[in-house]
Amino acid sequence: MPHVYTLADVLGAPQPLVEGERVVIYDAIGGRQAMVAADHLAELGRKVSFITTLGQPGPNLAASRDWGKVYGRLRRMGVQFRTDRELVAVAAGEVTERDLYTKELFTEPADAVVMVLGSSAQDxxxxxxxxxxxxxxxxxxxxxxxxxxxxxxxxxxxxxxxx
Ligand SMILES: Cc1cc2nc3c(=O)[nH]c(=O)nc-3n(C[C@H](O)[C@H](O)[C@H](O)COP(=O)(O)OP(=O)(O)OC[C@H]3O[C@@H](n4cnc5c(N)ncnc54)[C@H](O)[C@@H]3O)c2cc1C
Structure with missing residues (x-):
């Protein structure tokens, strides 16, 4: 789908290749990668929703103990966090998410979706x-x-x- 992007599309070029104002970042790995992507896009003025299957955004930041600083910075830039949610559909202009535990469905507007699902070895x-x-x-x-x-x-x- 043309409006679905990877982490490399956000961070791999001087300007993000991601087009559109409302961006959903979907993180399933819990590392710093998705947080950095959210930061970069929010700093450029995009409206960012951070969706994760995990119970906490970026739990791996616990290793460096700077999650408070990162959450504060992202929230001040308007990033909206939604935890315990899986992405179930991506359509033109919107995404559908499902709460992992209640199974309730939510739709939200999105011009672009960035999938942060891990990567494979380049060997x-x-x-x-x-x-x-x-x-x-x-x-x-x-x-x-x-x-x-x-x-x-x-x-x-x-x-x-x-x-
Ligand atoms: C946004 C982001 C945030 C991250 N945050 C953290 C974090 O907070 N904590 C953490 O532990 N990890 C983090 N990581 C993961 C961490 O960066 C990697 O695990 C680590 O950099 C791996 O080191 P490496 O030397 O194996 O590979 P790399 O750091 O990727 O280095 C490989 C180098 O080889 C070069 N190269 C590739 N191909 C060639 C070629 N053919 N010829 C010559 N040079 C080549 C590349 O340009 C690159 O400079 C993060 C990753 C990303 C993307």
Whole structure:
């Protein structure tokens, strides 16, 4: 659908590729990624609704203990949080959400929807180098599996210590 976007469409270019004023961000992973996307779009003046299947927006911010600061900043910019909701339909100009527990349906206007559902490992370069016969090539960090920055640092250090 032309008005459904990815995180890369929001953050991967100097200006977001996302068009339209009313943007729904749908987060199913609970990391900082969707919060950053909401912040960026709200700062540009978009009306942002943050929908998540989780009971709290961005629960992984607990690791850095800055959720209060982030919630405050986003709310002051007008971001509306809706938790415990799944997206069940996306149509031109509106989305339909369902409360996970009451099963109640809600529709809200949306010119654009940004899906933050996680990503897959981009490991093709590693496999090409291995296939070309390079022995000293290591797969670490998000290229192995998208996770947290601490995983990438730990794996990088482990490889470096073996060199
Ligand atoms: C918006 C956002 C917020 C995040 N917030 C957090 C957070 O709060 N806490 C946390 O723990 N994690 C967070 N993450 C995840 C974290 O950023 C990643 O897990 C981490 O950066 C992975 O590190 P990496 O070195 O494996 O990959 P990357 O940081 O992606 O680095 C890979 C590098 O390789 C370069 N590259 C790619 N292909 C090539 C090529 N062919 N040739 C040369 N260079 C190439 C890329 O340009 C990039 O610079 C966040 C991610 C995003 C997108």
């Amino acid at each position: 093709s370069l590693f496999h090409r180098l291995k296939a070309a016969g390079h022995a000293d090539v290591h797969l670490i960090g998000d290229a192995m599996a998208p996770r947290r920055v601490s995983d990438a640092i730990r794996e990088g250090e482990r490889v470096a210590r073996r060199l």
